Amino acid sequence: MTKTRRDNTPQWILIPTITFILLLTTFPMAYSLYNSVMDTNLLKPYLGSTFIGLGNYFSLLQDGRFWGSVWHTVYITVSTVVIEFLLGLGLALLLNREMAGNRITRTLILIPFMTTPVVIGLIWRFLFNYDLGIINYVFRIFHLPQVLWLSNQSVALKSVVLVDVWQWTPLVALILLAGLQSLPIEPYEASLVDGCTPWQQFRRITLPLLSPSILMVLLIRTMDAIKMYDLIYVLTEGGPGTVTETISYYLYVIGFKLFYTGRAAAGSYILLIIITLISMLFIKLLRGQYQEQP
Amino acid sequence: MGKNIFRSLLLGLVMVLAIQLVALAADNQFSGVQITVQMQDHSATRAIQKLLPDFEKMTGMKVNLVILPFSAMKEKQLIELASRNATYDVIMLDYRDVAGYGEARWMIDLGQYIKGPLADPNLKLDDFLPTGVQSLTWKNKLYGFPFYIESTMLMYRKDLYDANALKVPENWDELYANALKLNLDTNKDGQVDFYGCTLRGLRAVGYNDYIYNGFLKSFGGSYFDDKWKPIFNNENGMKALETYIKILKDCGPPSVATFGYEEVMQEMMQNKTAQVIDATMLGTWLEDPEKSQVAGKNGYAMVPKGTVQRGNSFFGMGLGIPVFSKNPDAAYKFIEWATSEQVEKSFINEGAFMTRSSVLNTKEFKERWPLFANLIIDSLADANITYTPILPEWREVADFVSIAVSTALIGEKTPKEALDNAAAEVEKVMKKAGYY
Structure with a gap:
């Protein structure tokens, strides 16, 4: 009789991955959850840290500056995602046609999102400069009014949106283009036989078939936009006043300028909950999409 | 091939020996000691950087200068101090941080060195403008020597x-x-x-x-x-x-x-x-x-x-030593040198950020910056460090x-x-x- 020995190899192979995940995600998450219920200021080590339950969460929810940053984040997220999607879709439809110079365009539009956000921020800060920037220079040539891109309270946030759109529209276009190119040809042929107009084709065939890619790209961009920090840091540092402070930037101020680690951790958890809820919504929609298709 | 490797190895060995000999010749308790100094990107810092080889030759120690823009420097400094790291032996200390760092017990009280055997007899602490020393003092402890004031x-x-x-x-x-x-x-x-x-x-x-x-x-x-x-x-x-x-x-x-x-x-x-x-x-x-x-x-x-x-x-910045430093003695010698009368005199050409009255009142300083040398002295004398809390x-x-x-x-x-x-x-x- 041969004894079958249990083979433990799979478990052993998994151990590095599990350790890795524990160390890199679970531990920091648990530790910051612990932090978020403690009142700590690293600048005052002599005070130690005390347990205050949900105090950090409440103090944030009562903080006008935090709500301001929430509003700015919502504004940035909604406007960038909508504009990027519309422009990206248009761009993808254009690039999907057989046109001269298409290949080179496809490569060229990759440049913005291959560049580091910090570099992009610095470059745009030069472009936006009131006196020396090239944008106002061009405006001057055409006798248009000079714009205070980064120092006018009602323009600054729009300037941030503009830069983000410039940077991420190509990615949206690229993902949608990939989606377009993988669409089956048969429905289009059938629709031609049935005498569809191009608009009907787009509305009834392209959009529904493309919806998984659309949802995917909206999900990626929304999650990214909610977390926006680097562009703000380089472009405006949250100013003028606090009109361009996003949630992430304000949490950075709390955590790394004022060193209230507990409150910053609590803020991160609030942000995490928001992002998780939105992602769940998107994923649910995505699932629904896949189930509808045969 | 083999011979070449042997040769370069030999050459390397000789060089290492030579460097050690030079270091020995410097005959100093700090030869071979390495300290890391964090400084703001500033013309005073650039001036120090130029003179650094002299100091290294004189003491035999090796100084790593980490130069950062003002806000990045402060941020890095706070993170290192708050996590109690021995990264920096000397930091540039914003006078407004002295209270906070002092309360947190992050900085060494330089008073113990001034009275100790390491102190240079030519230190002349009372030669620094009083506002400079006052600005780096918290609860009767001096946490830095003035490096530049304005x-x-x-x-x-x-x-x-x-x-x-x-x-x-x-x-x-x-x-x-x-x-x-x-x-x-x-x-x-x-x-x-x-x-x-x-x-x-x-x-x-x-x-x-x-x-x-x-x-x-x-x-x-x-x-x-x-x-x-x-x-x-x-x-x-x-x-x-x-x-x-x-x-x-x-x-x-x-x-x-x-x-x-x-x-x-x-x-x-x-x-x-x-x-x-x-x-x-x-x-x-x-x-x-x-x-x-x-x-x-x-x-x-x-x-x-x-x-x-x-x-x-x-406004003023000083040089101080975090308590986490592994080489506080060497760090002290660096601070003493970098803020000394002799070094500050050699800065006259580079800028107008002096902290010692013996330097501010020299003919060289007034001739180098005739338009505002006296104005700086008057303005500093009129300045009040407690104008902000x-x-x-x-x-x-x-x-x-x-x-x-x-x-x-x-x-x-x-x-x-x-x-x-x-x-x-x-x-x-x-x-x-x-x-x-």
Whole structure:
């Protein structure tokens, strides 16, 4: 009789991955959850840290500056995602046609999102400069009014949106283009036989078939936009006043300028909950999409 | 091939031996010791960097200089200190941080070295300007030696003042009147493109609040009453902020809300503004013909008065040793050297940021910077380090004041709303910190 020995190899192979995940995600998450219920200021080590339950969460929810940053984040997220999607879709439809110079365009539009956000921020800060920037220079040539891109309270946030759109529209276009190119040809042929107009084709065939890619790209961009920090840091540092402070930037101020680690951790958890809820919504929609298709 | 490797190995060995011999020859207890020094990117730092080889030869120690822009330096410094790392043996210490770092017991009290056997007999502590030493002292402990100190001064276009028969302003009203007259339309397109006066507008601690605090002081305003209740939103504070904003709105460049000291000085150097109030040491930029289009055309004067006194600010940086340093003795020797009379004398050519009266009062210094050498001395003598509160919570307090100045400047809030809002926030901070 041969004894079958249990083979433990799979478990052993998994151990590095599990350790890795524990160390890199679970531990920091648990530790910051612990932090978020403690009142700590690293600048005052002599005070130690005390347990205050949900105090950090409440103090944030009562903080006008935090709500301001929430509003700015919502504004940035909604406007960038909508504009990027519309422009990206248009761009993808254009690039999907057989046109001269298409290949080179496809490569060229990759440049913005291959560049580091910090570099992009610095470059745009030069472009936006009131006196020396090239944008106002061009405006001057055409006798248009000079714009205070980064120092006018009602323009600054729009300037941030503009830069983000410039940077991420190509990615949206690229993902949608990939989606377009993988669409089956048969429905289009059938629709031609049935005498569809191009608009009907787009509305009834392209959009529904493309919806998984659309949802995917909206999900990626929304999650990214909610977390926006680097562009703000380089472009405006949250100013003028606090009109361009996003949630992430304000949490950075709390955590790394004022060193209230507990409150910053609590803020991160609030942000995490928001992002998780939105992602769940998107994923649910995505699932629904896949189930509808045969 | 093999022979070549052997040869280079031998050569390497000989070189290592040679270096060790040189180090031995230096005959010093610090030979071979490595220290890491964190410094702000500043002309004083550049000057130290040039002299560093001499120091290394003299002591045999190796100095790693980590040079960072101001805000990055502070951020890195705080993170290292808060996590109790031995990364830096010497740090550049903002005088406003002395209270906080002192309370946290992060810095070594240099008093123990001054009395100890390591101290140089030529240290001459009382040669430092008293404000410099005072600014680095907290609860009778000295946490750093002054490395650079500055006040503020008015820098104006003397040629334009003369052409328009203007008088150097003694108070804010005169400054405002002069500024209005110097709002010029140089290309005749009907729009002002040369601005009467430029001041810092950037919202960041140490930027707009630095100059604004001088205004506050000039009107007799202060941050707190004697029970630590914020009073910077009282009548004096309001007058200060209204004056500041009136000057910038009527006579400043449109994008002034994003101006730090670099932008302010650029505006002056590129012949786009008639006058600025900024740090005393920045006059050397204006007179550098390589950088400045207006070198030789400028006049310098004390900052004008408000209702009570002159509105000049104070700022200073020292060099100190974190308690986590593994080589505090070597670090002390470095600090002593970097702030010594002899080293500071050799800086005269590089800038005007001196901290020792023996250097400020030399003929060399006055001849090198004839336009403002005496002014710097007077301005520093007039400066008052307690014009802003010295307390561990200053960072949060200053953040709110900086935001108030900025929001009022861009018109998001009126000066009254902005200051009241900041005062309410500051009161929360002080309450939480246990002042009442």
